[in-house]
Amino acid sequence: MKPDHPDPAETFQRVRQQLILAQVRIMELEDVRDETAARLGETESLLRAAQALADQKLDEAAHAEQTRADLQAQFAHLQHVQHVTHEALGIASKQLEEARQVLELQLRETATRQQRIEQLDAEIRSLRSSRSWRWTAWLRALERALGGRKP
Amino acid sequence: MSPSAALRLHAEIESPRPLRALAGEVTVRGWCLAEDLPAPPPVRLVTAAGILPLTGRSARTDVPQLFPASAAASQCGFVISGPLPAGVHLASLEAQRPDGEWQRFRQLTLAVAAPPFAAVLDEPIAQGTLRDRVKVGGWALSFTEPIAELTLRYGHREIECDTGLPRVDVPARFPGVAPAGRSGFQSRDFLVAGHGPVRVRARLASGRIALAPTKVVFSVASDENHAADLDLTVPRLGLAEDGATRPADLSPPDRTARPLNVLFVLHGSFASNSALHVAALANELAVTGHACAVAVPHDLATLAHHDRPAFRGLTFAEAEAGFVYPDGRGPDVIHAWTTRENVRLLTEKLRARHGAPVIVHLEDNEQQLLALILGRDFAALDRMGDAELDRLVPPDLSHPHRSRTFLAAADGITVITTRLREFAPADKSCLTLWPAADARHFYPRPRPDRFRAVLDAAPGETVLFYHGNVHAANAAEVRELYAAVVELNRSGPPVTLIRTGLDRVALPGELAAAAAPYVLNLGQILHHRHLPALMALADIFVQPGGPDAFNDYRFPSKLPEFFALGRPVVLPRTNLGTLVRHGTDAYVLDRADAAGIAAAVRELRADRTLAEKLGRGAVAFAEKHFSWRRSAAALANFYFSLAPS
Numbered sequence: 001m002k003p004d005h006p007d008p009a010e011t012f013q014r015v016r017q018q019l020i021l022a023q024v025r026i027m028e029l030e031d032v033r034d035e036t037a038a039r040l041g042e043t044e045s046l047l048r049a050a051q052a053l054a055d056q057k058l059d060e061a062a063h064a065e066q067t068r069a070d071l072q073a074q075f076a077h078l079q080h081v082q083h084v085t086h087e088a089l090g091i092a093s094k095q096l097e098e099a100r101q102v103l104e105l106q107l108r109e110t111a112t113r114q115q116r117i118e119q120l121d122a123e124i125r126s127l128r129s130s131r132s133w134r135w136t137a138w139l140r141a142l143e144r145a146l147g148g149r150k151p
Numbered sequence: 152m153s154p155s156a157a158l159r160l161h162a163e164i165e166s167p168r169p170l171r172a173l174a175g176e177v178t179v180r181g182w183c184l185a186e187d188l189p190a191p192p193p194v195r196l197v198t199a200a201g202i203l204p205l206t207g208r209s210a211r212t213d214v215p216q217l218f219p220a221s222a223a224a225s226q227c228g229f230v231i232s233g234p235l236p237a238g239v240h241l242a243s244l245e246a247q248r249p250d251g252e253w254q255r256f257r258q259l260t261l262a263v264a265a266p267p268f269a270a271v272l273d274e275p276i277a278q279g280t281l282r283d284r285v286k287v288g289g290w291a292l293s294f295t296e297p298i299a300e301l302t303l304r305y306g307h308r309e310i311e312c313d314t315g316l317p318r319v320d321v322p323a324r325f326p327g328v329a330p331a332g333r334s335g336f337q338s339r340d341f342l343v344a345g346h347g348p349v350r351v352r353a354r355l356a357s358g359r360i361a362l363a364p365t366k367v368v369f370s371v372a373s374d375e376n377h378a379a380d381l382d383l384t385v386p387r388l389g390l391a392e393d394g395a396t397r398p399a400d401l402s403p404p405d406r407t408a409r410p411l412n413v414l415f416v417l418h419g420s421f422a423s424n425s426a427l428h429v430a431a432l433a434n435e436l437a438v439t440g441h442a443c444a445v446a447v448p449h450d451l452a453t454l455a456h457h458d459r460p461a462f463r464g465l466t467f468a469e470a471e472a473g474f475v476y477p478d479g480r481g482p483d484v485i486h487a488w489t490t491r492e493n494v495r496l497l498t499e500k501l502r503a504r505h506g507a508p509v510i511v512h513l514e515d516n517e518q519q520l521l522a523l524i525l526g527r528d529f530a531a532l533d534r535m536g537d538a539e540l541d542r543l544v545p546p547d548l549s550h551p552h553r554s555r556t557f558l559a560a561a562d563g564i565t566v567i568t569t570r571l572r573e574f575a576p577a578d579k580s581c582l583t584l585w586p587a588a589d590a591r592h593f594y595p596r597p598r599p600d601r602f603r604a605v606l607d608a609a610p611g612e613t614v615l616f617y618h619g620n621v622h623a624a625n626a627a628e629v630r631e632l633y634a635a636v637v638e639l640n641r642s643g644p645p646v647t648l649i650r651t652g653l654d655r656v657a658l659p660g661e662l663a664a665a666a667a668p669y670v671l672n673l674g675q676i677l678h679h680r681h682l683p684a685l686m687a688l689a690d691i692f693v694q695p696g697g698p699d700a701f702n703d704y705r706f707p708s709k710l711p712e713f714f715a716l717g718r719p720v721v722l723p724r725t726n727l728g729t730l731v732r733h734g735t736d737a738y739v740l741d742r743a744d745a746a747g748i749a750a751a752v753r754e755l756r757a758d759r760t761l762a763e764k765l766g767r768g769a770v771a772f773a774e775k776h777f778s779w780r781r782s783a784a785a786l787a788n789f790y791f792s793l794a795p796s
Contacts, residue, residue: 009668016606017671020649020685023390023602024673027681047169047262054260055168058241062258 158185158192158248160256161218172263177203177235182214183246183256184227191227192246195253198261200240203233237265267295268361269325270351272303274337278366281342284374288337290318291351292330293361300354301336305369306347306383312336344377346370346384388602390684398594404780406440411790413443414470414482414507416498418491418547420450421457421464424619424708425488425514427679428567428586430457435783437461442477446470448493448546458591458680467497473504481505484790486565488512490554493546499557508562508793512584513571516704517549523624523701524548563793565786567706568726582789586708587777588715592680595717595770596687603688611644613756616689618651618682619709626656628696633658633666634745635693639752640669646752649688651676683716691719691755691762697742698725714773719765721751736772738765 127133162183170179177196184191196203209228218224231244240261245253270291271277281287291301291314301312316335325331347370351363373379413436415429426447433443443462446469447453454464465474475481485507487498502509522529525543532540533551544550558564563580566572575581603614615636621629632648639646650672657663676682686692692713696702702725710727713720714737722728723743733739738755740747755762 012608013668013671016608016647017673019606020671020688021673024676024681024685026389027684028678031678044169044171047171051169051260051262055258058258058260 156248156250156252158187158246158254160185160192160246160254162194162244162246162256164244164257164259170259170261172235172261173266175234175237175263175266176232177261177263178230178232179242179244179261180209180228180230181244182211182227183229183244184214184218184221184223185246186218186221188249189222191223191229192248194229194231194244194246196231196233197243197245197253197255198235198240200236200238201233203231203235206230206232235261235263237263239263265295267355267359268293268353268363270353270363270365272349272351272365272367276367280368280370282370282372284341284343284371286338286341287367287369288312288316288335289351289365290321290334291336291353291363292321292325292328292334293353293355294328295355296359297330297356298353299356299358302352303338303349303369304352305349306345308343308345308369309352310343311339313339342369342371344371344374344381344383346372388599388605390599390602390687398590404435404439404784407787409791410440410442410478411483411787411794412476412478412480413441413484413486413790414501415443415445415486415488416467416470416494416501417445417447417488418494420447421445421453422450426453426457427589427708428514429488430460430462431587431589431779432584432783432786433462434460435779436787439783439787441787444470444474444476444482446497448497456678458589458678467493471497471500482507483794484508484510486510486512487557487561489514490517490549490557491547492544492550492553495550495553495557496546508795509560510563510565510789510793511558511561512565512567513574514567514705516571516701517554517574518551519700519704520624521548521551563789565789568704570704570726573704580789580793582785584782584786585776586706586711587779587782588711588773589680590715590779592683593712593715594683595715596683598690599687606688607645608647609645613639613644613646613691613752614689615646615648615691615693615752616650616686617648617693617695617709618676618686618712619707620652620655621658622655624701625696626658628743630658630662631744632693632695632748633662633670635695635748635752636669637662637665638745638749642749643753644756645669647671649673649685651682651685682712686712686716686718689716689718691721691752692716693743693748693752694720694722694728695743695748696725697723697740697744702726711773711777714769714777717766717770719755719762720769721748721755723747731772732768734761734765736765736768 160183162181164179164181166179166181172178179196182191183194191208194205207230208226209230210226211224211228214227215221215224240263242259242261243255244257244259245255247253268291270289272287272289274288275281275283275285287303291298298314301314302309303312314336315333316337317333318331318335321334322328322331347368349365349367349369351365353361353363355361370384372383373381377383413433415433417423417426417429419425421430426445429445433445436443438461444465445462446465446467448467451464451466454460473481482501482505485498485501485505487494487509490511490513498509501507518529518533521544522532525532525548529551532543535543535551537550537552540550540552558574558579559576561579563582564572564575565582565584566575567584567586569583572581572583603612607614615632617629617632619625636646636648646669648666648670650670651674653675654672658666673685676685694707694710694713702723704726706726710720710722720737721743722731722737722739724739724741728737728739731737731739738751740751743751755765
């Protein structure tokens with residue numbers, strides 16, 4: 001069955017109504033668009049902040065890595081210095097030991113000689129305090145007066 | 152790499168953050184030079200997913216100023232472009248040393264968005280305007296999931312396409328993408344009349360919609376259903392008309408030194424007229440530093456209809472269960488919006504819990520409203536016992552006895568119009584709180600004449616506008632408005648009434664039939680902020696009605712909105728109608744019944760000078776008397792006078 005032809009006036013009225021409602025729909029869609037754009041902007045902003053933070057942390061990590069490498073190099077250098085110093089110290093210690101031994105030997109020789117000096121000195125003092133030395137004093141004075149040996 | 156061979160590099164990445172590659176295509180711009188080299192070194196971008204080589208060089212005028220001694224400075228700009236898989240990548244930018252080794256100069260993060268959909272229309276043309284009724288085709292490729300359905304959209308048309316057709320060229324462009332070899336599509340039928348840029352629209356297997364623009368415009372003038380004289384290429388006419396003087400945003404008011412936690416208790420959802428008032432006041436209070444919450448008995452989701460609410464919405468159940476404001480405390484003030492039973496019950500519970508002062512707002516003659524809706528005489532209702540009334544009175548109306556007790560126990564009362572003070576106990580502090588219109592949207596708007604030229608049934612048509620639901624309390628006066636429209640059309644040039652809102656009470660069948668050709672009922676407009684653009688279509692605003700026990704005690708919330716738009720306002724000599732000056736601020740009728748409305752419209756239509764004067768007068772009256780900011784400031788002072796510091 002063929003449907004009745006719609007009343008033109010009614011159709012016109014419906015078109016007018018729908019014309020306005022289409023505008024309402026457009027406004028709603030514009031709201032959605034604007035809201036979506038705002039949310040996208042916020043998301044972009046968050047992503048921007050997150051990336052900036054991540055990049056800052058990367059920079060800090062790179063700096064920390066550089067610092068670590070520098071410290072590592074310094075540590076290696078100090079280890080080398082320590083090694084060289086240690087070797088020098090060993091040589092010095094050896095030299096010192098040798099010197100100490102020489103010194104001890106010299107000290108022993110000196111002590112021996114000192115003992116001998118003291119022995120000779122005692123002998124001299126004993127000799128000079130003897131009766132024969134005193135009795136022969138005049139002969140030694142005469143010798144000095146005559147230009148002989150000095151006392 | 153030996154440290155001794157390291158370059159002394161200077162570089163900057165200038166692609167703005169976020170470095171987000173759309174559709175998998177990365178582009179990074181910047182500059183890089185080495186102090187030791189006479190030419191800028193090659194650079195590349197290295198990620199775990201792949202390496203992108205240098206794409207291009209660019210001249211720089213700024214870098215030589217930073218490094219005047221460097222011969223490489225003037226040509227050290229670079230751009231690196233290329234595809235990367237979707238995801239977040241840690242990318243290293245590296246420069247090549249003369250010995251061939253690469254030296255990193257910068258690390259950064261890259262976000263690469265997946266290319267969900269790519270499409271090209273290339274048959275019979277790949278760009279330009281196609282005017283012939285032919286079949287069209289191209290290719291479409293989804294990288295994440297199969298395409299379930301494909302259409303082409305242009306102008307007001309959408310045509311279906313067959314998919315899965317073989318393409319030999321696409322796999323070369325997308326190696327490794329399996330569906331590329333069968334990514335071809337073709338329209339199922341010849342083009343139909345329509346005009347506009349073409350978009351390829353795919354519904355993917357998951358139901359997600361993907362769109363891809365093309366470089367083609369279809370401009371098919373006619374087909375078997377469209378005559379050639381229907382010009383589809385004319386620009387769309389919108390409601391927005393140039394010349395609207397949108398007011399500048401108000402400068403923010405001073406922040407309060409004593410912020411309060413304010414709880415409004417509403418009798419209906421956020422879709423109610425009362426909610427418009429509460430929301431406007433809460434927004435203004437929030438601007439000054441007060442924390443506001445609004446409790447509604449149902450449909451919390453209707454808060455989404457409000458534009459940028461600056462308050463918290465919560466259900467009665469949430470309010471009753473206990474809630475705190477951002478400062479960890481409860482409400483300092485409870486503002487009960489009317490004496491309706493649901494509001495009273497919750498408010499009394501909250502007062503017992505929080506001990507906050509209670510202010511009750513009156514916006515209607517609740518007694519008359521109850522009598523109208525129950526269809527009984529109020530005096531008879533008032534004589535009934537509480538038990539009987541408890542059965543009769545629904546939660547969203549006021550109990551004759553309990554509402555009096557509620558008002559007597561209130562710490563203060565606000566009224567929307569002075570006459571309502573008659574219901575306030577004599578010893579109570581009382582503030583008259585006039586409503587206003589949302590100044591962000593309601594302001595003088597010129598009539599969109601080009602749109603009206605399309606809309607109007609005949610030249611010289613007059614458009615009236617009325618927004619609001621039809622219910623038992625106002626059905627009689629809306630009938631008068633309809634009758635006026637019928638009478639005006641019967642006796643003179645056409646008049647159209649544009650209406651919004653729901654009809655909770657039906658008009659008499661004969662009147663509805665007689666008015667139907669002249670009434671455009673748009674139904675409920677969800678977002679109140681969309682009304683002003685529709686209201687701008689009007690030549691005259693009419694508030695029907697007359698003095699009576701209902702109207703004398705109310706303040707129709709549409710009136711400030713009528714006045715703000717800058718059109719002549721026809722209103723009865725009741726409520727606001729007793730305060731405006733006839734012939735200056737508005738057109739005041741003793742009774743805005745059918746005859747009165749018709750006479751007023753005829754006079755305003757005949758006397759353009761008067762109509763324009765009343766349009767200006769309406770705006771002037773609105774600017775002087777309607778301001779949510781001023782109302783909120785007065786309300787805050789009222790709170791301070793009642794809330795112990």
